[in-house]
Structures are given as C-alpha cells and as structure tokens.
Amino acid sequence: MELFYYMVFGAMAAVVAVMELSKTNKDRINTSSVFDSFKNNYLLVYSLMMAGDWLQGPYVYYLYSTYGFGKGEIGQLFIAGFGSSMVFGTIVGSLADKQGRKRACVTYCITYILSCFTKHSPQYKVLMVGRILGGIATSLLFSAFESWLVAEHFKRGFDVQWLSLTFSKAIFLGNGLIAILSGLFGNMLVDTLSLGPVSPFDAAAIILAIGMAFILSSWTENYGDPSDNKDLLTQFKGAAVAIAADEKIALLGAIQSLFEGSMYTFVFLWTPALSPNDEEIPHGFIFATFMLASMLGSSIASRLLARNSPAVESYMQIVFVISSASLLLPLLTNFLVAPSKEKGDGLSFSGCLQLLGFCVFEACVGIFWPSIMKMRSQYIPEEARSTIMNFFRIPLNIFVCIVLYNVNAFPIAVMLGMCSIFLFVASILQRRLLAIADKPKTEDWTMPREKNMEDEPLNAP
Numbered sequence: 286m287e288l289f290y291y292m293v294f295g296a297m298a299a300v301v302a303v304m305e306l307s308k309t310n311k312d313r314i315n316t317s318s319v320f321d322s323f324k325n326n327y328l329l330v331y332s333l334m335m336a337g338d339w340l341q342g343p344y345v346y347y348l349y350s351t352y353g354f355g356k357g358e359i360g361q362l363f364i365a366g367f368g369s370s371m372v373f374g375t376i377v378g379s380l381a382d383k384q385g386r387k388r389a390c391v392t393y394c395i396t397y398i399l400s401c402f403t404k405h406s407p408q409y410k411v412l413m414v415g416r417i418l419g420g421i422a423t424s425l426l427f428s429a430f431e432s433w434l435v436a437e438h439f440k441r442g443f444d445v446q447w448l449s450l451t452f453s454k455a456i457f458l459g460n461g462l463i464a465i466l467s468g469l470f471g472n473m474l475v476d477t478l479s480l481g482p483v484s485p486f487d488a489a490a491i492i493l494a495i496g497m498a499f500i501l502s503s504w505t506e507n508y509g510d511p512s513d514n515k516d517l518l519t520q521f522k523g524a525a526v527a528i529a530a531d532e533k534i535a536l537l538g539a540i541q542s543l544f545e546g547s548m549y550t551f552v553f554l555w556t557p558a559l560s561p562n563d564e565e566i567p568h569g570f571i572f573a574t575f576m577l578a579s580m581l582g583s584s585i586a587s588r589l590l591a592r593n594s595p596a597v598e599s600y601m602q603i604v605f606v607i608s609s610a611s612l613l614l615p616l617l618t619n620f621l622v623a624p625s626k627e628k629g630d631g632l633s634f635s636g637c638l639q640l641l642g643f644c645v646f647e648a649c650v651g652i653f654w655p656s657i658m659k660m661r662s663q664y665i666p667e668e669a670r671s672t673i674m675n676f677f678r679i680p681l682n683i684f685v686c687i688v689l690y691n692v693n694a695f696p697i698a699v700m701l702g703m704c705s706i707f708l709f710v711a712s713i714l715q716r717r718l719l720a721i722a723d724k725p726k727t728e729d730w731t732m733p734r735e736k737n738m739e740d741e742p743l744n745a746p
Contacts, residue, residue, distance in 0.1 A: 289637055290570055297577040297644065304584040314450050314591050320443050324451050326503055327434055328458055333496030334390075334426060335459035337397060339467035340489040343572065344475065348482040352407040362416045364686050369420025371682035377421055378428050378675030379520040382509030386433035386671065387500065393425035394497035401490040404483050428674040435662050435670065436507040446591075448662055452655035453587035460654060461580030465573050509668045524672040533664045536718045538677040541657055543711040544605070546684035547704035548650055551612065553688070555643055558615050558697050559636050566632055571640065578644040582651020589652075590659060597656050598719040604656070605712035608649035612705040614642035615698040660718075 316324075349359045381389035396418050403415030438448050471485040478484075528534050555575075560566045589600055618635035632640065665673050688700065695703075 289632070290567060290574070293640065293644065294570065294574045294577065297574055297581060301577055301581045301584060304581065304588075308588070314446060316444075316447050316450065319441075320447055323437075323441065323443070324447075324454070326499075327451060328454055330390075330496050330499050330504075331430060331455050332458050332463050333492055333499070334393070334430065335463050336467050337394075337489040337493040337496065338423075338426060339464045340471050340485045340492070341401070343468060343471060343568075344482050344485050348404060348486075349412065351482055352412075354409070358409065360689055360692070362412060364689050365413055366416040366420040366423070367682045367685045367689070369417040370424045371420075371679050371686070373417075373421045374424030374428075374675040374678050374682070375521065375524075375672060377424055378671035378673075379524075379669075381425070381429045381432060381671040382669055383520065385506045385508055386429050386436065387504050387506045389425055389429035389671070390433060390500050390504070391497055393422050393429060394493045394500070396425070397422040398490045398493050401486040401493075404486040424675055424678065427678070428671045431658060431661070432509070432671040432674065433504070433507060436509075436667060437505070439667075440507060449590035449655065449659050450587070452658040453583055453590055456651060456654040457580055457583040457587065460651065461576050461583060464576040464579075468572055468576075509670055509672070520669065520672055524669045524676055527666055527669060527673060528676060531664070532721060533718060534673065536714050536721075537657075537660055537664055538673075538680075540605075540711045540714050540718070541677045542680040542684070543707045543714070544608075544653055544657075545678075545681045546688075547608075547612065547707050548653075549681070549685045550688050550700065550704050551643070551646065553692065554697050554701060558639060558701065559632060559643075561697070564632065564636075566636075574640075574644060575647040578647035579651035582648035582653075583655060584651075585648070586652045586655045590655060596719070596722075597659050598715065598722050601653075601656055601660075602712050602715045602719065604649050604652050605708050605715055608646050608653075609705045609708035609712065611642040611646040611649070612701045612708065614639050616702040616705075619696075619698045 345363075346359060349362060354362075377389065377392070400415045400418035400422060403411050403418070406412065434451065435448065438451070439445075470488070474480045474484040474488060475482055528538060555571075556566075556568065559571070589595070590597065618638055661670075661674065692700075
C-alpha cells in the first residue's frame with residue numbers, strides 16, 4: 286500500500302513539474318522590472334504569513350489532546366475560532382478599509398503571535414482566548430492582504446492583467462510549496478527533534494515577526510474610505526447596500542461561501558473518510574500530496590488567467606462541477622462496496638479511489654483561489670473591499686460551526702455529499718454570473734469614456 290502513496294505523490298509532482306516547465310509565451314505575461322520587484326516583495330511577505338498559518342494547522346488538535354481535552358471540548362475551541370472570525374471579521378475588515386490595510390496586516394501578525402503564545406498554557410480559558418485571537422487573525426489574513434495588494438497595484442499604475450500573475454503565484458507558493466515545507470518543518474520539530482507539540486507555534490510566531498518586519502519596512506499604506514465622517518455602522522450599511530444593489534457582488538459572495546464552506550468541511554472530514562476505522566494512514570504524506578494537487582491547480586489557473594479566453598467566469602463553472610463530482614466519490618463507493626466495520630491494515634480499495642478524488646478536489650481548490658481573487662478585484666468596490674470580503678465570510682463561518690457542532694450526527698459520506706450539492710449550486714450561480722457579467726461591464730466602460738471625451742476640451746491647457 287505504501288507503493289500507492291508514492292505513486293500518487295510522484296505522479297502529482299511530475300505533472301506539476303511538467304506544467305511549470307512547459308509554459309510557452311502564451312502562458313506567460315510580460316511585465317516590467319518595477320512590477321517584478323513589487324510582486325516579489327508581496328510574495329515574500331505572503332509566503333511568510335502563510336507559513337505562520339500552515340505551521341500551526343496540523344498540530345492544533347494534537348496539542349489540545351495532549352493537554353487532556355476531549356473531542357467535545359476541542360470541538361468547542363474550534364467553534365470559538367470560527368465564531369470569532371464571524372463576529373469580529375466584519376469589524377476588523379471595516380477598520381482595515383478606514384484605518385489602513387498595512388496597519389491591518391501588522392495587526393494580523395501581532396494577533397496571531399499572541400494566539401501562538403497562548404498555546405503554552407494548558408488552561409482551557411487561556412486556550413479559548415487564543416482561539417478567539419486566531420479567528421480574528423484569520424479574517425485579516427483572507428481580506429487585508431488581498432485588499433492591500435489590489436489597491437497598491439492600481440495605485441502604482443500597473444497593468445490590470447498583471448494582478449492575475451501575482452494571485453496565481455501567491456497561491457502556488459503560499460497554498461502549495463510553503464504548505465508542504467511547513468508540514469515537513471513542523472514534523473521535524475515535533476518528531477525528529479522531539480521539541481514537543483507547542484514548538485511549531487513558537488516557530489510560527491518567529492516567522493510572523495519576520496514577516497511583520499518586512500511589512501513595516503517596505504510597504505506603504507493605502508485605504509478604502511478614510512473619511513472621518515463614516516463610523517463602523519455606516520460602513521457596514523454601505524457594504525450591505527453595495528451587495529444588495531449589485532447582483533454580481535451578491536452572486537460572488539454566495540459562490541465563495543458555498544465553495545469555502547465545502548472546502549473547510551472537507552478539511553475536517555478527509556481523515557475519517559480515508560480511515561473510517563482508525564486505520565493507520567500517513568497523514569503528513571497525504572497532506573503533502575493534497576498540497577501538490579493544489580499547486581497543480583494554481584499552475585493551471587496561471588495559464589488560464591494569462592489568456593483572455595476563456596473568461597474566468599466561464600471556466601469556473603466547469604471547475605465547480607468537477608469539484609462537486611469529486612466529493613461524491615465517498616457516497617458512490619459506499620453504495621457500491623459495503624463499508625467494513627473492522628480495522629484494516631491501511632487504506633482500503635475504496636479509500637484509494639477516494640484519495641484520487643480528493644486530489645482532484647484539491648486541484649480545483651488551487652484553481653479557485655486565484656480565480657476568485659481575480660473576480661473580487663473586478664467586482665468589489667475599492668472603498669469597502671475588506672468590509673465586503675469579510676461579509677462574505679459570515680455565512681461561511683456559520684456553516685462550518687454548524688458542521689462542527691453536528692459532526693457526529695450524519696455519516697461522513699452524507700456530509701460530503703451535501704458539500705457536493707453546494708458545489709453544484711455554486712456552478713449554477715457561476716453560470717448566472719457569467720450571463721450578467723458582460724453587459725454591465727460594457728455600460729460601465731463606455732460611459733466614462735464618453736464623459737472624458739466631453740470633459741477633455743475643458744481640461745486642455
């Protein structure tokens with residue numbers, strides 16, 4: 286069975302290598318040296334931020350269990366993290382738009398470092414505070430950095446198509462290569478060097494501090510709407526009105542919530558899905574394989590985004606359908622082959638099929654991230670970007686909290702099948718977004734040009 290793991294990992298690595306090495310001029314975007322410097326600085330910082338996050342992920346549950354907490358108490362801690370992200374996310378997003386995205390990114394570093402420090406305490410209340418801080422940090426990670434990048438990109442006058450290059454590279458590195466290296470580094474700290482389950486959190490704090498130093502020394506500040514006469518409630522109302530008034534923004538938020546909710550549910554369920562009777566499986570190796578699949582997806586996305594056709598709104602329909610089909614495999618395999626209730630030696634035949642399907646899903650995740658970033662940069666208004674992005678995360682966090690609370694209420698195959706339905710619904714909404722995307726764009730594009738032509742004689746010297 287070990288041969289199967291190596292074959293899947295090797296095949297995935299080979300495909301990723303071929304994809305990257307076989308890029309032609311059509312798959313690449315010609316940029317300037319000034320932009321390359323800007324892009325590389327952002328990718329360095331983003332990679333450090335993601336390393337600080339990835340180092341912690343595999344060991345949170347394990348650390349809590351070593352402190353003697355049971356499944357129910359650990360579940361409450363996880364719910365607190367997602368609940369914190371839901372409650373405080375919109376507030377910190379609005380503050381990022383008003384007080385500055387650079388400050389918000391620094392706040393992310395400080396908040397997550399404090400969360401890492403709480404892991405040294407076995408006290409439940411202290412760990413709960415750490416989860417709340419971690420939820421706030423997560424909201425900032427998935428809104429403030431992207432908001433800063435988009436605003437800074439256009440402020441510096443770079444080509445709009447170059448933004449896609451930064452997005453795809455950020456996902457390729459941050460959600461792929463850095464995730465794999467972080468997993469290996471954390472494994473070395475805990476197992477090889479025997480420094481204990483809290484050591485990855487200490488390493489994450491150090492890496493986040495280094496990243497914060499780069500932000501403070503090399504980033505400039507930008508804002509959404511820094512107007513002093515707008516309080517948080519006014520910003521919330523403005524963001525809600527923008528979502529309600531523009532069907533494209535509302536559709537984008539629904540699509541994002543459906544996909545990310547399914548993705549986070551998958552993160553919790555893939556282990557028991559592959560080892561239903563607590564079979565011994567190489568979790569770290571499988572995780573690394575998933576990250577390779579995500580890298581493959583981001584590599585495919587970089588090629589698609591480098592070309593004008595097909596449009597991102599078009600090909601994402603297919604991605605959602607494929608991802609929906611991939612999460613149906615556990616339900617199909619359980620229907621065709623009765624699941625065993627006896628502990629096996631390793632991954633079963635149905636488990637092997639599911640692993641391949643899960644790799645396909647992770648490849649779809651790799652395509653999703655840079656593509657949704659591209660669509661957000663097109664449709665979300667700049668003055669409330671962080672606020673609206675965190676509005677999108679409210680239904681996502683509610684969904685994940687419900688799943689965590691009822692994780693034992695339904696069979697795993699049924700819960701993944703439910704996620705498959707959500708992903709299919711996302712494909713339908715994506716089709717609607719494609720249908721309405723072009724016409725408003727044409728109107729928005731022509732009207733300012735006509736206005737500028739009328740104003741031109743008045744502004745002429």
